[in-house]
Amino acid sequence: MKLITRDRSFYRSLIALAIPVALQNLITFAVSFADNLMVGSLGDAAVSGVYMGSQIQTFLQMFSGGIEGAILILAAQYWGKRDTGSIKRIIAIGLHFSICFGILLTVVCVSVPRPIISLFTDDADVIADGALYLRLVCFSYVFFCITQALIASMRSVEVARIGMGVSLISLVVNVSLNYILIFGKFGFPAMGIAGAAIATVISRIAETLTMWIYVTRIDRKLELKLKDLLVSDPILRRDFIRYGLPLIGGNIVWSVNMMANSAILGRFSASVITAASIANTMNSLAYVTMNGMSSAVGIITGKTVGAGKTERMKEYAYTVQLLFLGLGLITGGVIILLKNPFIGLYSGITAEAVSYSSQFITVLSVTMIGTCYQAAGLFGLVKSGGDIGFVFKNDTIFVFLVVLPSAIIASMLGAPAWVVFACLKCDQILKCFVAVVKINRFDWMKNLTRDKRLDQPV
Numbered sequence: 001m002k003l004i005t006r007d008r009s010f011y012r013s014l015i016a017l018a019i020p021v022a023l024q025n026l027i028t029f030a031v032s033f034a035d036n037l038m039v040g041s042l043g044d045a046a047v048s049g050v051y052m053g054s055q056i057q058t059f060l061q062m063f064s065g066g067i068e069g070a071i072l073i074l075a076a077q078y079w080g081k082r083d084t085g086s087i088k089r090i091i092a093i094g095l096h097f098s099i100c101f102g103i104l105l106t107v108v109c110v111s112v113p114r115p116i117i118s119l120f121t122d123d124a125d126v127i128a129d130g131a132l133y134l135r136l137v138c139f140s141y142v143f144f145c146i147t148q149a150l151i152a153s154m155r156s157v158e159v160a161r162i163g164m165g166v167s168l169i170s171l172v173v174n175v176s177l178n179y180i181l182i183f184g185k186f187g188f189p190a191m192g193i194a195g196a197a198i199a200t201v202i203s204r205i206a207e208t209l210t211m212w213i214y215v216t217r218i219d220r221k222l223e224l225k226l227k228d229l230l231v232s233d234p235i236l237r238r239d240f241i242r243y244g245l246p247l248i249g250g251n252i253v254w255s256v257n258m259m260a261n262s263a264i265l266g267r268f269s270a271s272v273i274t275a276a277s278i279a280n281t282m283n284s285l286a287y288v289t290m291n292g293m294s295s296a297v298g299i300i301t302g303k304t305v306g307a308g309k310t311e312r313m314k315e316y317a318y319t320v321q322l323l324f325l326g327l328g329l330i331t332g333g334v335i336i337l338l339k340n341p342f343i344g345l346y347s348g349i350t351a352e353a354v355s356y357s358s359q360f361i362t363v364l365s366v367t368m369i370g371t372c373y374q375a376a377g378l379f380g381l382v383k384s385g386g387d388i389g390f391v392f393k394n395d396t397i398f399v400f401l402v403v404l405p406s407a408i409i410a411s412m413l414g415a416p417a418w419v420v421f422a423c424l425k426c427d428q429i430l431k432c433f434v435a436v437v438k439i440n441r442f443d444w445m446k447n448l449t450r451d452k453r454l455d456q457p458v
Contacts, residue, residue, distance in 0.1 A: 049129025
């Protein structure tokens, strides 16, 4: 068995799928970054308020990500068998769940925005700004859910470029409207963070319209129609729930972790909250390439396992581990090199926030090495290969028995903010030890598709 595969089709597929996904992630990051920079000129309280208001978006993304993951894993394996009929029904099921959750979360956020923000901080100014932002931006949630489910559907059949195009449209719309509405240009009143929220809602609507036109009018692999998305398949719905629940559960655990991070750091000063926002923005930027390649690995894994090519998949797994370990080392080095110039982009923050940002980003430069390896291994290989429950259990154990307890104890003992931040990120290194054992046992390769005649798992 070779440690580095010589199968050129693997590298061609990896690059062809990774580049559009990475560019899509980069553009999505640019949208968020533009929000941060423009809002940053309004001061620490505004940055912190938008950051806290965005925590519910993080929760939505995690739930939606579980739905997308279920679509990707199941549909990619059926794509290995070229069973497009089953893929269409899987997409419909995913959309139904995703839209229902988006509506529910919107209703909650419109009804009680201040109590929600109060869960993360007791700073009155931050609560006021965060509640204002949340009450408006929550109207984008349903559109976000629809768009992401459709993008995942296209990725599952190896169509990745449309996601990049949709994100590019969102970037142009969002940045333009941010400039107009936040600062009051072209005759519009200066709306501050309310303008940022409205710009986000309009850009999400533009994303959904673009994606809908593509999947119903342009795509030729699935040729989806509205009637395809209204059908229901009880057997595939059971499969979707069976394999989707651990994904959704894992993502909800992770979103609880992220919100708990905000709550723990939110008990420090507004400068610490601002620094956490800046550090997490830097983390998102560093994550762009890795996430694109990891998503590509997941699609290749699902297709290869679904086609029953287990020996070839083992060879791919060795290659993936070495590639992503190297990527992690490079990414960590780049984070250190760009740390000070990146922080310097935030002109409206205090000197204290600058100092905390530098400390937090230094921590991220180390943990990113582990993030690259274990995320690609556990998500790109193990989860996409069919062992979905393992990743859920692993994340749950680390979040509730390691990450949060250590951070809470450090905070109670009066540890510096950077130590608490390091505790919140320690699992990114520790999970590598679990990943290396699990991946190389190769017990995660499971075909989740059903035989058309028998309606039984293969």
